[in-house]
Amino acid sequence: MSRNLSDSPVVYDPVNRELRTVSDYFAEKEEEVLNIRWEDEIEEGAEVEPNQRLAHIIWDGADQEPIDAPPECAGVIVWINGQIEYEKLDLRPEPLLRLKASRRRTRRRSRRHERP
Amino acid sequence: MRFCLVALAILLAGCSLFSTSPSLPGGYLIPQSEPRSTPISKRIYLVADNQVHNVYNEPVPLLRTEFADKLVQTVIRPVQLDFYGQDFLEWLVKSRGKRSLIVHLGDSCDFSCTGEFKRFSEIMSQAKKGWVMAPGNHDGFFFGNDHRDVDKGDWPAACSNAGEPMTKGRFVRLYLAALTLQEGPGYQALARHLALDRSDLGDLEQIAPLIPTQGNWRYGEESGNDHAFLRAVSWRIDRAHPWRSFVVQEVDMSRDASELPSPVTVRAILLDTAQYDMKPVLFPTSHNAGVTGELLDDQLTIVKSWIESGPRQGRFWLLMGHHPFGSLTGGTQKAVADLRKSVKTNLYVSAHTHAGQFIVHGEDRDEDNWLELNVGSILDWSLEFRPLQLLITDEGERLLLRSPRYTMHEWLREFEGVPTNDDEWEAKPGDPDYYLGHEDLKDLDAHDTEVRLKNVLLAAHGRLLGFNRTQAGAAPDAHFWPPCCKSDEAVLEEIDRMIEDHRLDRKTEFLLELDRFERERPVEDPEKRRKFRLSQAIWASKYDSVHLRKPLVDDLFIIFPKE
Numbered sequence: 001m002s003r004n005l006s007d008s009p010v011v012y013d014p015v016n017r018e019l020r021t022v023s024d025y026f027a028e029k030e031e032e033v034l035n036i037r038w039e040d041e042i043e044e045g046a047e048v049e050p051n052q053r054l055a056h057i058i059w060d061g062a063d064q065e066p067i068d069a070p071p072e073c074a075g076v077i078v079w080i081n082g083q084i085e086y087e088k089l090d091l092r093p094e095p096l097l098r099l100k101a102s103r104r105r106t107r108r109r110s111r112r113h114e115r116p
Numbered sequence: 117m118r119f120c121l122v123a124l125a126i127l128l129a130g131c132s133l134f135s136t137s138p139s140l141p142g143g144y145l146i147p148q149s150e151p152r153s154t155p156i157s158k159r160i161y162l163v164a165d166n167q168v169h170n171v172y173n174e175p176v177p178l179l180r181t182e183f184a185d186k187l188v189q190t191v192i193r194p195v196q197l198d199f200y201g202q203d204f205l206e207w208l209v210k211s212r213g214k215r216s217l218i219v220h221l222g223d224s225c226d227f228s229c230t231g232e233f234k235r236f237s238e239i240m241s242q243a244k245k246g247w248v249m250a251p252g253n254h255d256g257f258f259f260g261n262d263h264r265d266v267d268k269g270d271w272p273a274a275c276s277n278a279g280e281p282m283t284k285g286r287f288v289r290l291y292l293a294a295l296t297l298q299e300g301p302g303y304q305a306l307a308r309h310l311a312l313d314r315s316d317l318g319d320l321e322q323i324a325p326l327i328p329t330q331g332n333w334r335y336g337e338e339s340g341n342d343h344a345f346l347r348a349v350s351w352r353i354d355r356a357h358p359w360r361s362f363v364v365q366e367v368d369m370s371r372d373a374s375e376l377p378s379p380v381t382v383r384a385i386l387l388d389t390a391q392y393d394m395k396p397v398l399f400p401t402s403h404n405a406g407v408t409g410e411l412l413d414d415q416l417t418i419v420k421s422w423i424e425s426g427p428r429q430g431r432f433w434l435l436m437g438h439h440p441f442g443s444l445t446g447g448t449q450k451a452v453a454d455l456r457k458s459v460k461t462n463l464y465v466s467a468h469t470h471a472g473q474f475i476v477h478g479e480d481r482d483e484d485n486w487l488e489l490n491v492g493s494i495l496d497w498s499l500e501f502r503p504l505q506l507l508i509t510d511e512g513e514r515l516l517l518r519s520p521r522y523t524m525h526e527w528l529r530e531f532e533g534v535p536t537n538d539d540e541w542e543a544k545p546g547d548p549d550y551y552l553g554h555e556d557l558k559d560l561d562a563h564d565t566e567v568r569l570k571n572v573l574l575a576a577h578g579r580l581l582g583f584n585r586t587q588a589g590a591a592p593d594a595h596f597w598p599p600c601c602k603s604d605e606a607v608l609e610e611i612d613r614m615i616e617d618h619r620l621d622r623k624t625e626f627l628l629e630l631d632r633f634e635r636e637r638p639v640e641d642p643e644k645r646r647k648f649r650l651s652q653a654i655w656a657s658k659y660d661s662v663h664l665r666k667p668l669v670d671d672l673f674i675i676f677p678k679e
Contacts, residue, residue, distance in 0.1 A: 030214075030215065031215060032159055032215040032216055034155040034158070034159060034371070034505065035150070035153070035155055035507065037152070037153075037154070038152065058154075058155055058375070060158055060159070060215075060216075060371070060372075061372055061373070062372050062373035064375075082148070082149020082150050083148075083149060083150065084150065085520065086159075087159075087212070087503055087520070087522070090215075091530075091531050092530070092531070
């Protein structure tokens with residue numbers, strides 16, 4: 001059975017290499033996000049891998065919710081959103097970070113292309 | 117005469133004063149991206165100066181004429197803004213108030229009529245998480261300026277068809293009644309304390325007379341362990357001197373849980389800066405509530421006792437009030453400065469100017485300089501509101517204020533497609549509902565001014581009905597039709613007749629019928645009507661800000677006429 005989009009707070013867009021929030025996910029909640037707290041090692045220039053813990057959502061209540069890198073979300077971070085508009089998370093997708101294509105992926109693809 | 121003009125400009129400009137500001141010391145940082153930090157407070161939404169205005173008033177000499185409007189443009193707003201403008205507050209309360217607490221920083225009303233406050237409280241009652249407010253000069257003083265006769269003269273004339281003049285004492289009663297009607301542990305504990313938690317009491321007017329003339333309530337242990345936003349309320353109603361009445365409150369902005377190793381609490385005190393020793397008067401301006409804010413010793417003593425009774429460690433305080441610090445009396449400035457120092461806060465939050473800004477207080481380059489966050493109006497351009505939350509930075513454990521400034525028109529454009537591009541929705545020069553400017557109100561006659569304004573309002577109703585038809589098949593004997601009419605066409609014809617009728621009382625009477633008709637009739641497309649109303653309010657506010665229909669500097673597109 002396929003997962004609904006709103007089962008996860010974030011989605012990775014491989015075309016634009018962008019990790020974004022899913023507005024339906026936040027719209028379904030009755031509380032507000034106070035902030036998104038990045039893990040210490042998550043910074044511009046760092047490399048991330050699928051399933052890696054990226055951040056925690058700090059909800060208005062007592063809960064914290066982890067944000068893990070979705071499948072395909074791999075590469076070097078070139079930009080982290082430093083002005084997240086938490087107030088609008090329930091209304092529109094918000095970009096959280098952007099990757100450049102990882103060197104490893106690029107090499108693999110290159111090798112494939114070299115095959116006769 | 118020139119002196120009079122200048123004096124009147126100063127007194128009416130209570131809502132648009134600016135002051136020069138010294139530098140912010142180097143110890144403050146203004147980062148362009150969010151530092152790694154931990155939230156220590158909930159997010160609250162700050163909103164101010166919505167000024168519900170009674171559009172069915174009788175003429176008000178001097179203060180509602182071209183003469184006064186030329187000096188201060190909020191004296192006569194476009195009628196579309198008065199009629200549709202509260203849709204902004206309603207949108208915010210419904211949209212953001214379902215998740216967050218709302219703190220209103222005063223001037224809920226315009227003339228200060230009980231009917232205006234009732235309308236305001238109906239809107240605010242939709243804030244599911246709760247709301248509180250700090251009183252402004254329009255909440256208890258006639259047109260935000262002074263206390264005057266409530267039985268005859270301008271004040272009852274202005275409040276015609278909107279209840280009665282709302283003195284400061286009356287405001288305190290109505291506001292406390294509105295608090296007791298809210299859900300949530302703090303509000304309900306207050307209601308229980310006042311024995312007002314009865315099921316037979318569901319109306320402001322019923323509850324207000326039952327509010328005692330003074331009280332000092334604090335949310336206590338017996339109230340349970342629930343997190344209560346409203347923590348303390350103290351008030352005094354002075355019947356002989358209503359301007360000395362006050363209501364001061366303490367609210368708890370703390371989070372339910374914290375990731376920090378030791379507990380941290382965040383409290384805010386909502387000061388009542390519209391409490392006066394001397395009766396506020398129009399002249400001299402130093403005693404005008406629109407120009408000067410004040411708070412008296414009785415209020416101050418209570419605030420000090422609240423601060424002293426709380427823990428010193430791990431508590432952050434915020435001070436909030438309607439009037440900017442710079443417009444407080446000298447004595448009140450000193451008192452607020454002392455309070456600020458005693459709670460070690462470098463932030464005071466205010467409103468009143470209608471033009472949001474940060475203000476730095478202190479000497480030129482003094483290390484003790486501190487900050488005031490002034491919140492703009494949600495009614496007058498640029499339709500501002502702002503969330504506020506406090507955090508602690510990971511690096512250096514410093515206090516971090518996060519308070520992005522948002523504007524209604526940007527939110528509505530992005531999320532609602534408002535204002536729409538429908539060319540015919542917008543009033544153009546030459547249309548009967550085009551916005552009246554100074555040039556159209558060229559005399560001092562308050563009666564003639566109201567006749568012109570009512571004609572524009574009638575024409576605005578015509579446009580509203582023309583584009584938002586009543587649901588097809590509505591029975592001619594349905595309850596919502598005005599007595600004159602049984603169809604939209606008949607209503608539109610009656611609107612045209614009333615515009616030609618020179619009798620002000622007939623216009624007002626019919627406008628009241630139209631008001632009820634508009635609230636009660638079913639329309640073909642409710643969503644279209646909602647957007648239509650918001651579009652009208654945005655155009656009215658925007659063009660009022662520049663006195664004419666013209667593009668603002670940040671308008672993106674302009675279509676030129678065909679040759």
